[in-house]
Amino acid sequence: MCLLFRLYFLARRMHLSWVKSALVLWRNIMIKVGIAGITGYTGEELIRCLYQHPKVKISSLYARIEKPIHFSSIAPRFNKKIDLMCEPLNAEHMGDNCDIVFLALPHTVSMEFVPFLLKKGKRVIDLSADYRIPKDSYELWYKHEHTDSENLTQAVYGLPEINREKIKGAKLLSNPGCYPTSIILGLAPISKLISQCLIEPIIDSKSGTSGAGKKAEASFLFTEVDENLRCYKANEHQHIPEIEHFLSYEAGANIKVHFSPHLLPVRRGIMSTIYLNHESFSSIENIQKMYNDFYKNEPFVRVRPLGKFPEILDVAETNYCDIGIKFARGMLIIVSVIDNLLKGASGQAVQNMNIMCGFDEKEGLF
Amino acid sequence: MCLLFRLYFLARRMHLSWVKSALVLWRNIMIKVGIAGITGYTGEELIRCLYQHPKVKISSLYARIEKPIHFSSIAPRFNKKIDLMCEPLNAEHMGDNCDIVFLALPHTVSMEFVPFLLKKGKRVIDLSADYRIPKDSYELWYKHEHTDSENLTQAVYGLPEINREKIKGAKLLSNPGCYPTSIILGLAPISKLISQCLIEPIIDSKSGTSGAGKKAEASFLFTEVDENLRCYKANEHQHIPEIEHFLSYEAGANIKVHFSPHLLPVRRGIMSTIYLNHESFSSIENIQKMYNDFYKNEPFVRVRPLGKFPEILDVAETNYCDIGIKFARGMLIIVSVIDNLLKGASGQAVQNMNIMCGFDEKEGLF
Amino acid sequence: MCLLFRLYFLARRMHLSWVKSALVLWRNIMIKVGIAGITGYTGEELIRCLYQHPKVKISSLYARIEKPIHFSSIAPRFNKKIDLMCEPLNAEHMGDNCDIVFLALPHTVSMEFVPFLLKKGKRVIDLSADYRIPKDSYELWYKHEHTDSENLTQAVYGLPEINREKIKGAKLLSNPGCYPTSIILGLAPISKLISQCLIEPIIDSKSGTSGAGKKAEASFLFTEVDENLRCYKANEHQHIPEIEHFLSYEAGANIKVHFSPHLLPVRRGIMSTIYLNHESFSSIENIQKMYNDFYKNEPFVRVRPLGKFPEILDVAETNYCDIGIKFARGMLIIVSVIDNLLKGASGQAVQNMNIMCGFDEKEGLF
Amino acid sequence: MCLLFRLYFLARRMHLSWVKSALVLWRNIMIKVGIAGITGYTGEELIRCLYQHPKVKISSLYARIEKPIHFSSIAPRFNKKIDLMCEPLNAEHMGDNCDIVFLALPHTVSMEFVPFLLKKGKRVIDLSADYRIPKDSYELWYKHEHTDSENLTQAVYGLPEINREKIKGAKLLSNPGCYPTSIILGLAPISKLISQCLIEPIIDSKSGTSGAGKKAEASFLFTEVDENLRCYKANEHQHIPEIEHFLSYEAGANIKVHFSPHLLPVRRGIMSTIYLNHESFSSIENIQKMYNDFYKNEPFVRVRPLGKFPEILDVAETNYCDIGIKFARGMLIIVSVIDNLLKGASGQAVQNMNIMCGFDEKEGLF
Known part of the structure; x- marks a missing residue:
């Protein structure tokens, strides 16, 4: 599946629309997404949107916890919908189980995970502020050293209304602030x-x-x-x-x-x-x-x-x-x-994912 | 009592402090106030302040009703405190029963009562917009003819921090907007x-x-x-x-x-x-x-x-x-x-009354 | 289309699963629903659910208004989603344009529309209290004469958890109170x-x-x-x-x-x-x-x-x-x-529609 | 002053009304109260009530802090009203500066202060649960050892409507739960x-x-x-x-x-x-x-x-x-x-103080 997913992205970038079409038609293709930071409000909202998304399978959930724990005990409001374990934050686990990873983590925590995930060839949609603005600006306003300047310059700012073309090819998408x-x-x-x-x-x-x-x-x-x-x-x-x-x-x-x-x-x-x-x-x-x-x-x-x-x-x-x-x-x-949690965070993140994957931009959103 | 009240005001205006002092000392002097418009929020707040005021006796309450009705049935939250009938709006009744009348009425209604009350020698504190701004401005912004231009020019704008001296001698006080x-x-x-x-x-x-x-x-x-x-x-x-x-x-x-x-x-x-x-x-x-x-x-x-x-x-x-x-x-x-109901309306009206009557400016207020 | 829809219901009732399947497969079948009472909260919520429903086309909207008016001027929050006129309440218009009519009307108003719609062969889902309880009980508690006792006895109470089998064949569905x-x-x-x-x-x-x-x-x-x-x-x-x-x-x-x-x-x-x-x-x-x-x-x-x-x-x-x-x-x-507007009203109404039409019971709902 | 205060209580207990009257008339008598726990909601509400009380002087404020700090920096909403330092919790300081101490402290903390204050002859009004119910009950429901059973049996439960007579003579008053x-x-x-x-x-x-x-x-x-x-x-x-x-x-x-x-x-x-x-x-x-x-x-x-x-x-x-x-x-x-903060806590505490001191029961309250 992971291979398929890469093929699909490759085809899109090379405008091989027939390959793309073939792949999309192949019924089994469902993108596997992971969500890190699911105890916060944006993490939970991501689950709400992605759960309804017809092209997506939520494959794994992560939070800052010590041991795996069943998601239903964290968020009973998803019972009878999501039947998954929530895992401790772990870059390798994300790399092994997801095509796309949504990072709904606090500022400065995202940059601990991004380099590894990109190296693994994963798409990353980061909802933190870590990849939005230039390094000097970041360090001045967030008062924290930026340890991943390499990827920072590659990140695409995910405001579709002014940046849609670049978003289509983004590997690291930096989701805007609310x-x-x-x-x-x-x-x-x-x-x-x-x-x-x-x-x-x-x-x-x-x-x-x-x-x-x-x-x-x-x-x-x-x-x-x-x-x-x-x-x-x-x-x-x-x-x-x-x-x-x-x-x-x-x-x-x-x-x-x-x-x-x-x-x-x-x-x-x-x-x-x-x-x-x-x-x-x-x-x-x-x-x-x-x-x-x-x-x-x-x-x-x-x-x-x-x-x-x-x-x-x-x-x-x-x-x-x-x-x-x-x-x-x-x-x-x-x-x-x-809505600060949707267009201001998780909804926009899903809109960006839709653009990155060539899905209908409104899929999973209301 | 009404005579005393006038004497008191006269003495204040003539700076006869000994008369004033004598009058204040005379234990029985309690200003009789009436409140018109007690079904609204500002009317109710006036009652809360004036009920606690040691120099004031709430003598009558008025509302836009047909027949007198006991106040407790309108506002049970004043039971065991205020035991009064609420009367229909009636200028003569106000004139006969009050030294000072607070008008907590809608714009354009106040000006129906002010001329009569002033003619009767009463002090009026108007919480509506009817006497705040010049006639042409009023008619332009409130889209209603002003029928009492005579008193409009005499009204004193009751913002103590910029107008305290004038407030002391006011007969018609126009209480500021929130x-x-x-x-x-x-x-x-x-x-x-x-x-x-x-x-x-x-x-x-x-x-x-x-x-x-x-x-x-x-x-x-x-x-x-x-x-x-x-x-x-x-x-x-x-x-x-x-x-x-x-x-x-x-x-x-x-x-x-x-x-x-x-x-x-x-x-x-x-x-x-x-x-x-x-x-x-x-x-x-x-x-x-x-x-x-x-x-x-x-x-x-x-x-x-x-x-x-x-x-x-x-x-x-x-x-x-x-x-x-x-x-x-x-x-x-x-x-x-x-607080829009206190400094923005009823509290300020009581502060103005305190200034007009020579009471401690903080009396009845918190 | 209307014919198709009736055939479909007939097939379901006669357990002709092959006809049903054939009809469902035929791509064009989309049920046309009308919603009466769209200025209220339950009406609006019905639109939210049905707009997302893959098997449904919202064909017409009704409200207690004098003249048709564009829906966007009533509810701008549906702009770019619903592009429809809202019509005055009119039983004939409903009959001509809808397969199923949702009545989100006040008590006693629904029973003015139900008899005509049923006679026309339409399915009706009534969110009011008009068809929930026996006539004598209704008249005692709602203090209003019930003028449609005939259909009242036919109505099916739409609480799927205790009445699912009857709901499947309902022509007049009475949606439960919150x-x-x-x-x-x-x-x-x-x-x-x-x-x-x-x-x-x-x-x-x-x-x-x-x-x-x-x-x-x-x-x-x-x-x-x-x-x-x-x-x-x-x-x-x-x-x-x-x-x-x-x-x-x-x-x-x-x-x-x-x-x-x-x-x-x-x-x-x-x-x-x-x-x-x-x-x-x-x-x-x-x-x-x-x-x-x-x-x-x-x-x-x-x-x-x-x-x-x-x-x-x-x-x-x-x-x-x-x-x-x-x-x-x-x-x-x-x-x-x-949620009183969903399981307590509009969501349950859509769940009932899903059961009546043989759709996945969760369609359109979250 | 402290002596006067004790004389006053003595006179009340002995029904020496002439002494009492003489003392009350003597203008200078103002009870000095201290409030411990002023960073919480009930502490703040006590200040609101007691600040308005004509017979009371708030003499000192206490909180769980390390060093004295001006009260205005903790609660700017009392600026221009209360000009006091807030002291760290300290039984001796309370004993030296107050006639009555209100303890608005968490359960189990109050009993650290009560024995000392009572020994010093102070009146204590405790808003915590520490002195409300018998020792065995307390230890069962609050899951904490009770270390002051001696005073626990002496404490008077301060619900005036069922216990007014006992409250009059209380030295340790236990204020009821909300x-x-x-x-x-x-x-x-x-x-x-x-x-x-x-x-x-x-x-x-x-x-x-x-x-x-x-x-x-x-x-x-x-x-x-x-x-x-x-x-x-x-x-x-x-x-x-x-x-x-x-x-x-x-x-x-x-x-x-x-x-x-x-x-x-x-x-x-x-x-x-x-x-x-x-x-x-x-x-x-x-x-x-x-x-x-x-x-x-x-x-x-x-x-x-x-x-x-x-x-x-x-x-x-x-x-x-x-x-x-x-x-x-x-x-x-x-x-x-x-109101849980007034009749359910601080207002009732002041009502109890009024009863204990022979003041008008409504003083300081609305």
């Missing part, structure tokens, strides 16, 4: 305009708590978060370099942003409210058209009619990014919403 | 700087649902608000003229702001995150000092140490406005939080 | 024991707010529900006769229950905590075994190990009913949880 | 009836999360609690012996209860829904009258009219216990609600 996904998608259609006019967008983001992961910290207790709102890391969040790097990449020129996140009392969802203030904007209808055109063929981005904003519940439990724009009193306001 | 309170307090110490540098602050506010009142609308149902976030009336909310009017008043020059509110899934509380971007800022320590100095003697404003932001739960169920400022990557960020 | 689903499934395995021992189970249920529908009532506002808990209709809720009727049906003898629901500050989910107190219980291991055996082959019921209780989040966004049982201090305690 | 408060108050008026009829009440309680304290455990994270409901320790919670002990004490005969708590997604509040099933109940009007009579003169218990149930929001942020009773289909149902 805030950056909502913000880059909210600004990509006008990135050139922003850089030309030297505008510095002001971004006020609000995120649900699942973005903080499942670690036991008093500040994320229900009693501390419920009925509350908290502004944190204002204009110094580690997602800033990622946002600026890929917006600049899309614009072909440097863009600087101001980004301040807030912790919302909701479980999932991100809203980014983006403010752009400049006298030289072309007509607002023009800008609306730029958004409509940019996302016309995108399966997972929806642009609202001019002046209408989406809400978090419009995209919760889906892989969509919904965007609305409005012009009022000289200010261009853009609202972009995603 | 968003404007959080925003004006967040910017007042640097209002001159803002106008001089021609900065247009960008304000991203987030409010709990009690600000929307108790009207039965599908968009405020629990199922529609919970786990959601909604940006509404972006840069076209009717509080904009109030914010600009009084910030400009404080600065002595015109100030323009950009203001976009969001509906949070919390019951009470407002956070305003304010962004100011300008190269000519003096040192951030200087700005912090301006805040510390401006609010040094204020009983209900607290400034955090530089770089620390307050959260909504820091002020929930209190009359405080907490403010934090931070400078990062060229951007000045100010976070201002209040 | 509370009854959680409770009947929680007690069915020991229903005989309950009736023999004359136990009257005490049931304390807690439901999310989506169960109350989208009607604008002040008591369901966020500000009234959040941070609150409310016990309502204690031991006099209209679901009592449904629970008793079908538990008795399953036991073959009369069972009386005590049922008190509470309104939880969550959007979706029901937990029923059930107390049974009787000295004559056989061993608890025996009872656990009765549950395990009863649900062994059920795709959507999961029994926890003895002493372990499920939580609402274990089943939210799924069609599962999870059940845990425990024995402590002489009391048998059963906890049963469902 | 669940027991809601349940004992819900059943006390009919405790004799319950014991006579051998009824075993079934109690389904639901509590907000602040009851679990501020410890960082993953199961209390917002993402794990929000939109969820969890039944835990069903019929084996450590509050069972406390409930049975004091209900039996009130009835004068043994009472057994069945008690199962649930964790609600709200910050504060407890609802206990209590089921009693017995044919021999006297008329329901009789029972309602028993409740009305029992609580007629109680300042903090309110009985609703027959058939009306209170909600959590009716008592949130107050010291009330609201109770409603209803009879339906042969079942007596009682709903009792409290």
Whole structure:
């Protein structure tokens, strides 16, 4: 099977569509995926998506545990669906059992596994921040040495709307951060305009708590978060370099942003409210058209009619990014919403896998 | 008693402190207050504050009802505390039974009662928007004719931190809006700087649902608000003229702001995150000092140490406005939080009453 | 197509498996379903399930509106998925355009449409209470005359775990209530024991707010529900006769229950905590075994190990009913949880459709 | 001052009302209270109540810290109110600086401090479980040796509604648990009836999360609690012996209860829904009258009219216990609600202090 899988990738890269077709038709081909980090929220969400995926077989699960343990005792909500052991994190086991490995691990842990897996010829989809931004930027913002610069330069940033072609051939896919996904998608259609006019967008983001992961910290207790709102890391969040790097990449020129996140009392969802203030904007209808055109063929981005904003519940439990724009009193306001666990993490990872494997991009997603 | 009350006010205005003292000492003096609109959230909160106030007797309650009804059947949570009938809205009844009337009524309803009450010599504290901004501004933003321009020009805007002296002699006090309170307090110490540098602050506010009142609308149902976030009336909310009017008043020059509110899934509380971007800022320590100095003697404003932001739960169920400022990557960020029902409405109304009556400003408040 | 569909049903009823197989194989067969009442929460959830269903084509949508309106303007969260007009409720239009009609309408409205649709030979899946319980019981508890007693006696109660065989041949399927689903499934395995021992189970249920529908009532506002808990209709809720009727049906003898629901500050989910107190219980291991055996082959019921209780989040966004049982201090305690919009309404309706049409029972469901 | 305080207590015990009066009139008498455990929710709530109390001076604060630290840096929400250092837990410091010490410490920690403080002649109000129930019961249910059996037998259980006379003279007051408060108050008026009829009440309680304290455990994270409901320790919670002990004490005969708590997604509040099933109940009007009579003169218990149930929001942020009773289909149902941090902990502790000191029982409470 593993051989078949490699043949398939080879055929795709060489545009041997007849081989590809033959392989796809051969009924037995199911990609074997492994998921590392299944005790976290993104790991669990990956299982939900991949379990429904008709071309995928979840072959193994990994977590930071000492001994193998049956998955049902970790996550009873998957009983009668997933009947697998969860294994301790182990690169060799991953290499022996998976065609593609999803790493839903904390930052700095992913880079311990990537080199080995790539050497084994596996495809890796990394949901951590380890392979998103250049080494110097990473070390500055994440305050940790990067020990795998070789693969870092090879990694493909997995935001399909601006990088689909490169994703098709990716061996190491670096899945975008949640805030950056909502913000880059909210600004990509006008990135050139922003850089030309030297505008510095002001971004006020609000995120649900699942973005903080499942670690036991008093500040994320229900009693501390419920009925509350908290502004944190204002204009110094580690997602800033990622946002600026890929917006600049899309614009072909440097863009600087101001980004301040807030912790919302909701479980999932991100809203980014983006403010752009400049006298030289072309007509607002023009800008609306730029958004409509940019996302016309995108399966997972929806642009609202001019002046209408989406809400978090419009995209919760889906892989969509919904965007609305409005012009009022000289200010261009853009609202972009995603489900932080889906389009902001696991859903996008599956979308990337679909692109990498030549599957329908919407498979396994809602 | 009513006579005494007038004598008291007269003495205060004429600075006859000995008469005032004599009157205050006379044990029996308790101001009789009436509250109109007690079925709404602000009306109920007024009762909570005034019930605890040692100088006040709640003498009558009013609501938009047909026939008198016992208050306990409307609000069982005041049983064993308040044993009063609730009367239909009736200006004459108010005039006969109260020294001060709090109007917690919807916009456009207040102005039906104010002229009569003032003519009767009563003090009025109006929580609606009817007497906050000039007639033309009101009619433009509230889309309703203003039928009491005479008293509108006499009304005193009740934000103690910028208007305390005028409040002392107010007959008609116009209590500020919830968003404007959080925003004006967040910017007042640097209002001159803002106008001089021609900065247009960008304000991203987030409010709990009690600000929307108790009207039965599908968009405020629990199922529609919970786990959601909604940006509404972006840069076209009717509080904009109030914010600009009084910030400009404080600065002595015109100030323009950009203001976009969001509906949070919390019951009470407002956070305003304010962004100011300008190269000519003096040192951030200087700005912090301006805040510390401006609010040094204020009983209900607290400034955090530089770089620390307050959260909504820091002020929930209190009359405080907490403010934090931070400078990062060229951007000045100010976070201002209040409880929308207290400092943003009923608490501030009681603070204003305390100032008008010469009581300790903190009486009845926490 | 319609003809094909009838042939298919005929074949199934006559056990002509070869005809059935031939028809199924014929690639074009896709059942055309219509959904009436799509502005409510159950209507929307039906669309979510059926949109993902490989054997179904959503052919038409209906709501209580005056004129046709594009569905995207009602529910932007289905943009790029559903591109349909929503029509006013109209029995003839339903009859002309659908093979199966789902009625997600309020009680008493369904029975206006059912007679016509059945006469037209359509299958109807009714999510209201109109066809669940006998006429006299209905009129007593729902305080409304039942005008379609003829079809009422023909309707099949759609709780697959106790009625699967009858569901296969149903023309009019009456989908169970949300509370009854959680409770009947929680007690069915020991229903005989309950009736023999004359136990009257005490049931304390807690439901999310989506169960109350989208009607604008002040008591369901966020500000009234959040941070609150409310016990309502204690031991006099209209679901009592449904629970008793079908538990008795399953036991073959009369069972009386005590049922008190509470309104939880969550959007979706029901937990029923059930107390049974009787000295004559056989061993608890025996009872656990009765549950395990009863649900062994059920795709959507999961029994926890003895002493372990499920939580609402274990089943939210799924069609599962999870059940845990425990024995402590002489009391048998059963906890049963469902998502009220899925297993408690739309998910179960789709499960029933799958059974009626001979599809895989899990199709379209998670 | 300390001497004065002892004189005052002595005078009260000896019914020397003239001494008492003289002392009270002497303006300077203010009781010095210390609060140990101020980083927890109950500690903070004690500060809120005592800060407003006209007869009390908060003289010192203690927490499990290494070095003294200014309280404002722990709890900025008390800035401009409390200007005190917080000291490490230290019995001698408490003894030197306080007339009364409130211990808001975890179970097993309180008993390290009580013996010393009592020896020093201080009054102690202990909010932990350490002095509530007999030694054998404590050691069985709390699984920890009790090292202070001497004082345990002297401790007075501080539920004023059943124990007011003893509380007046208490030196060591043991403040009731939150669940027991809601349940004992819900059943006390009919405790004799319950014991006579051998009824075993079934109690389904639901509590907000602040009851679990501020410890960082993953199961209390917002993402794990929000939109969820969890039944835990069903019929084996450590509050069972406390409930049975004091209900039996009130009835004068043994009472057994069945008690199962649930964790609600709200910050504060407890609802206990209590089921009693017995044919021999006297008329329901009789029972309602028993409740009305029992609580007629109680300042903090309110009985609703027959058939009306209170909600959590009716008592949130107050010291009330609201109770409603209803009879339906042969079942007596009682709903009792409290704020777990006030009547369920800190508010009741202050109520007890008021009784112990001869103050108005409502002082400092709302």
